[in-house]
Amino acid sequence: MPDTRTRGRAGSIATHAALSLGALVMVFPFLWQLLTALKTLAETSRVPPTFLPDDWNRESFEKVFTALPFREMLTNSVLNTVGRTLGQLVFCSLAAYAFARMRFRGRNVLFALFLSVLMVPSSLLVLPQYDIIQSLGLLNSAPALFLPGMFSAFGTFMLRQFFLTLPMELEEAARIDGAGSFRIFWSIMLPLIRPALAALAVITAMWSWNDLLWPLVVNTDPSTMPISAGLTSLEGQFETNYPVMMAGSLIASLPMLLVYVFLQRHFVQSVALSGSKS
Amino acid sequence: MSVFPATAAAKSTGRGAAAPVKSRGQRTAYLFIAPLGLGFAVFYFWPLLQTFYFSFTEFGAFGGHTFIGTDNYVRVVRDVTVWQALGNTLIYSLIGLTALPVAIVVAALLNRRGLRGVALYRALYFVPFVTLPVAVGLVWNWLYNGDFGLLNEVLARFGIDRHYWVSDPSTAVFAIGTVMVWSTTGYYLIIFMAGIKGIPRDYYEAAELDGAGALRRFFTITLPLLSPTIFFASVICMINSLQTFDLIYIMMGEKNPAIGDTQSVVGLFYKWAFVENAQGAAAALAFLLMLLIAALTYLQFRFQKRWVHYA
Numbered sequence: 001m002p003d004t005r006t007r008g009r010a011g012s013i014a015t016h017a018a019l020s021l022g023a024l025v026m027v028f029p030f031l032w033q034l035l036t037a038l039k040t041l042a043e044t045s046r047v048p049p050t051f052l053p054d055d056w057n058r059e060s061f062e063k064v065f066t067a068l069p070f071r072e073m074l075t076n077s078v079l080n081t082v083g084r085t086l087g088q089l090v091f092c093s094l095a096a097y098a099f100a101r102m103r104f105r106g107r108n109v110l111f112a113l114f115l116s117v118l119m120v121p122s123s124l125l126v127l128p129q130y131d132i133i134q135s136l137g138l139l140n141s142a143p144a145l146f147l148p149g150m151f152s153a154f155g156t157f158m159l160r161q162f163f164l165t166l167p168m169e170l171e172e173a174a175r176i177d178g179a180g181s182f183r184i185f186w187s188i189m190l191p192l193i194r195p196a197l198a199a200l201a202v203i204t205a206m207w208s209w210n211d212l213l214w215p216l217v218v219n220t221d222p223s224t225m226p227i228s229a230g231l232t233s234l235e236g237q238f239e240t241n242y243p244v245m246m247a248g249s250l251i252a253s254l255p256m257l258l259v260y261v262f263l264q265r266h267f268v269q270s271v272a273l274s275g276s277k278s
Numbered sequence: 279m280s281v282f283p284a285t286a287a288a289k290s291t292g293r294g295a296a297a298p299v300k301s302r303g304q305r306t307a308y309l310f311i312a313p314l315g316l317g318f319a320v321f322y323f324w325p326l327l328q329t330f331y332f333s334f335t336e337f338g339a340f341g342g343h344t345f346i347g348t349d350n351y352v353r354v355v356r357d358v359t360v361w362q363a364l365g366n367t368l369i370y371s372l373i374g375l376t377a378l379p380v381a382i383v384v385a386a387l388l389n390r391r392g393l394r395g396v397a398l399y400r401a402l403y404f405v406p407f408v409t410l411p412v413a414v415g416l417v418w419n420w421l422y423n424g425d426f427g428l429l430n431e432v433l434a435r436f437g438i439d440r441h442y443w444v445s446d447p448s449t450a451v452f453a454i455g456t457v458m459v460w461s462t463t464g465y466y467l468i469i470f471m472a473g474i475k476g477i478p479r480d481y482y483e484a485a486e487l488d489g490a491g492a493l494r495r496f497f498t499i500t501l502p503l504l505s506p507t508i509f510f511a512s513v514i515c516m517i518n519s520l521q522t523f524d525l526i527y528i529m530m531g532e533k534n535p536a537i538g539d540t541q542s543v544v545g546l547f548y549k550w551a552f553v554e555n556a557q558g559a560a561a562a563l564a565f566l567l568m569l570l571i572a573a574l575t576y577l578q579f580r581f582q583k584r585w586v587h588y589a
Contacts, residue, residue, distance in 0.1 A: 019399050026460070027405060047426060060542070102303065103304075104308065114314070117318055123521065124326065129334060132320065132321070148437075206408060210410050216552075217548075228410055236393075258322065267404070267406075
């Protein structure tokens, strides 16, 4: 018996060693990013590189805000993220509820049609989507960023799976009490799938904040770009000024990292869901 | 897919018999679906048809599309840069797939009974996936930097020569591919952790009683029972890496000498459609990419019988 126990302990130390090494590889680039952001430009071009900054220099963090319309870009990212997320929560939950709990002609065909959106690569749609936004006169505006992203097949599919698991009696009881369809949906069913709504919100927020191709296409004016696209113009402007670029990257990543730290459970749930329910 | 509890219940109540009530119910259902349906129609179905039409047209200098038949498709197939981009994209897919074994091993290690700090490890491994891709690209470009990058400095300790990783055509694809793997491992890790959680503990306990070691248990229990999850993950991974764009756009810029050796199909699409204004050819390229994704996905489904075990 003691033999297996010591073997178990040795194994557990080896496991921790391997896992910690992996975790270091995952996190180190961000640490390096922070340390670089706090160095002076001169210090970053020193060979061999210093690990800790000589004098912890915060100038780069200020420079980012004057070099670009950085504040506007962050605001645009927030608008884009909130717009897409709210849109998906409203539109997807309505449709998902109907597909899961209502009976109507053409339901299966419509559902299959909606799901087919999942299979179309986004680049295939960019050209006409651009034309539509242009003809609506919305180029270089906040709605241009979030309009197409408000509608999601993945969100509909995921929420539908949740609605399917709820017991029928709830609706029947409410209907006997005289509640209408929308009332049942809004005040009984939606609160019951709150975990799924949270998971969808979190994953949508992440995709929206990080999206690059679409913003690059529709909003070419720097003051209307979200930060994901804005940072690429920082790269053009400060090709060799790594402290400024690292400071900008850090500030731009921070909101999503905070969301992640606080809502980790929902992130994990949404990813696990996308993995198991297909 | 055919589980519709709502259907069964609606039948059982017998209320559906009254025609007016039923049609009112139907109308409500359509009202619930209408907003999403309208959005899909405007931003997905109509654009799909449009792209299909564009791919047979030429976009004039002063706007307007002229029908030119299949010329765009001929141009795409004959264009050397397309084949180069396709080759690069397939290499990205192959490199991208290596995230799966890494994630499986980490997930298996995290599944060790009584292991502490599982949540912390999971959180740390997931951080790169959550981080803004532009920020990821910029920091890796800095690590890869040929003159002052940390990577060269570390490798120098092992006697390996200084190298310009991202601007040398022979290493650029792998440099970018490595970042792809690094940033997606956490995502697959979570999927695999969920998959492993679904394997009954009894199997492991029985195997342990029979004297099977950790490696043996991994290969005879974890891997086969995880194969449906691995299959799902590999399909998703392939579809995503065939559409790769962000990291290459950020890490290469426009003046990089290795751009041709790293350009992906979507990168080429972006350049044709929005830099060179060759919309018709870009549309044709996008359509061919979709066909390729569909074909490869179909192959994966065909091939799965050989290695995926459904319990």
